[in-house]
Amino acid sequence: MDALSPMADQLSREKPLSIAVLAMGGQGGGVLADWIVEVAEAEGWVAQSTSVPGVAQRTGATIYYIEALLPRDGVSPVLSLMPTPGDVDVVIAAELMEAGRSVLRGLVTPDRTTLIASTHRAFAVLEKVAPGDGIGDPIAVTEATDVAARKVIAFDMEALALANGSMISAAMLGALAASETLPFPKQTYEKIIGGGKKGAAASLKAFAAAFDRTRTAPRETPRRGAEKRSDPIPASAGHPKLDALLRRLRSEIPEPAQPMAFVGLKRLVEFQNIAYAHTYLDRLKRLSELDRKHGGEVAGFSFSLEAAKYVAIAMAYDDxxxxxxxxxxxxxxxxxxxxxxxxxxxxxxxxxxxxxxxxxxxxxxxxxxxxxxxxxxxxxxxxxxxxxxxxxxxxxxxxxxxxxxxxxxxxxxxxxxxRHKHEVEHLEKWLTTACETLPTNYRLAVEVLRCRRLVKGYSDTHARGLSKFDRVMNTVPALVGRNDGADWLDRLKRAALIDEAGVELDGAIKTIQVSLN
Structure with a gap:
């Protein structure tokens, strides 16, 4: 940074620089705070850092707080120990949801704060234990930070650091240096990092990469959910028995369902063996023929597609x-x-x-x-x-x-x-319900197949999911004759995924019972 930005120069003279770093265990938040303090002191400032521990990766990040101010008339200033909401110049979040939490805490304000955040995710316990998709919406976080912060720098700093053989702390420092928020030159940052004995070369490399990235492409929109892809079906698997599976796949399964069925085949061969994968194709062939008979071609073979996905999941159960x-x-x-x-x-x-x-x-x-x-x-x-x-x-x-x-x-x-005997009995009962529903209500039969997502895991998790699945499936006979039966079943499925105890599911089932009466 050859010249200081007007904002950085203004910050340096009016009041102490206020910087909050939110990082989880193992992300080098303490190292980053020490680097910032050393950079400020190397430029003649008085600086100090404090920290308020979180609970590592479990429920929150540690907040490292740094203040720095030039001494006046040879007198060292008294600096604060904690960040004050509405009075923070820079917030650095080592994970996307921590950036959102900093906004909720009032640390980020539109008239003052530069927010530097990594867009990668480290899922919290509440996200992991949710029966369904409990992952927080990254788009909602980025929309909130755009409104709450004066300036936002956000990209996957974790991936950049790993690509350069270093920790995310070095990448975050590079983004800070390039943000033109603090009145310190790039050379001072590099000197402080290079003075370290362990991993200095890799840290400098990650610092430089993040610095350049911030200057050229400071924003990256995170993806909602994991990227989904399916490998193309090969002409040959290189083994006669596997090639036999591919021939059956192409000849017996409707084309729209073939990519998903190919994924299912790979999963079941890995789960058990090739013969077990043939059993999977036997079931899919029977379901696809029934699908074709009852208008599946007009519906894009939705029934066959969902069967290809959820029958494979049911057969590759977690034991x-x-x-x-x-x-x-x-x-x-x-x-x-x-x-x-x-x-x-x-x-x-x-x-x-x-x-x-x-x-x-x-x-x-x-x-x-x-x-x-x-x-x-x-x-x-x-x-x-x-x-x-x-x-x-x-x-x-x-x-x-x-x-x-x-x-x-x-x-x-x-x-x-x-366990396998129980799984097969449960699977066949589920498929029988779907097949019996198909001639009368195609959309409802598709939703019956999708309800299998309620069953997952093993031990207590599996028992709870199975209980919810059975309660949802018990409502199918009452929904067969309704035009909105598929919508009701989808609502029940979503209710079952909201909470572990099934309170929302109980309420939704009662609502259906009232509407039917």
Whole structure:
């Protein structure tokens, strides 16, 4: 920054510079605050930083607060320890929703504040535990910040930092330096960063990249939801048995549903085996023929498309075997090392927290044995008392790894297990309802298939979702003859996804009952 902007020069003379940094654990918020203080002191200012801890990644960020002022007449100023709403010059948020929270706290004001935010997401606990899509709307946040802030600089600083082998703190400092908000030259920032011993070169690289990005493209509109894509169906999979699946896919499934069915095939081959994927195609063929018979072509084969998606999800259910398999995959350990930035010479430990119940143990047993235990309450309670307790499995140790590896190796027995028997019975009952509804009410039959999204997870999560699913499905017979039956079922599905306890669902069901009477 060769020349100071008029705003920066005005800020430097009227009152202390006020900067708030909102960062979660592991994002280098403390390092960023220290850098800003050192830059100010290198330019002859008096500066100090304080922090108010959050609860790391769980419920909020730590707020680092920096104030800086030139001394007057050789007297050092007394600086504040906390930011005052409406009196902050710069807010730096290391995550998009933290930028939104800074607006709610009153730290961002349109007449004064420059907001610098990374547009990437680190989902909060409340977003993760919602039964449906609990993810906050990023568009709503950006619209609010556009109104609340004097100037906004927002792009994915996390991705930029990772691409340059550094932490997001270096990228945020680069954006701050390029914002022309503070009266400090670029060279001073670079000197302070370069004075560090650990990772100085990578930090300087990320700083420079963020500086240039801020000057050329300071704004990036975040995407609402994850980017969805489907791989093109290949001409050949390179294996005769897999090619047989592709031939069936092209010849037996309607073209609009083929991309989704291809995704389902890949998922089920990975979940179990090729024969299991053929079972999937058998079900889809039967449903597609029924779809074609009852006007599916006119409707764009919506019934077949939804079946391709949700039958695959239902057949690739989350059981203990699958969970164990995912936890011991080498790709998982590789991803973990990448996410935490571990170097080749560093050892990464992981501990799995498990809480099995008697239901999961019976579910893994052969169907006859598991049913024998389930039907004898005393025996079932004794088993539950033995297994129903929290466990910490240290995967870094051979014993812990083998526990999960042995459970994962039970994949070959899955199709004869009690859990699979229950899943097949539930799946067939659900598909029977959809097929019986199709001739009378096409749109309602499509919604019946979509209701499968209520069932997910395993253990308590699966039990709650299954309970809601059954309650929603029990209303279908009363909706078949209604022109708005599909709309009502969609409303029930959305109500079931709002809260874990199902209070909204109860209210929606009562509303339907009143309207029918």
């Amino acid at each position: 203990v075997i699958r969970v164990a398999d995912i936890k011991v995959r080498s790709s998982r350990f590789t991803r973990m090392r990448k996410e935490i930035g571990a170097k080749d010479d560093q050892i990464v430990y992981s501990t799995e927290y498990l809480h099995p119940r008697a239901e999961e143990i019976c579910g893994m047993l052969p169907a006859r044995i598991g049913k024998f235990v389930e039907d004898r309450p005393a025996l079932f309670r004794a088993l539950d008392r033995f297994v129903n307790r929290g466990r910490r499995v240290e995967v870094r140790r051979l014993g812990g790894f083998l526990q999960l590896y042995i459970v994962a190796s039970l994949r070959g027995t899955r199709l004869s297990s009690l």
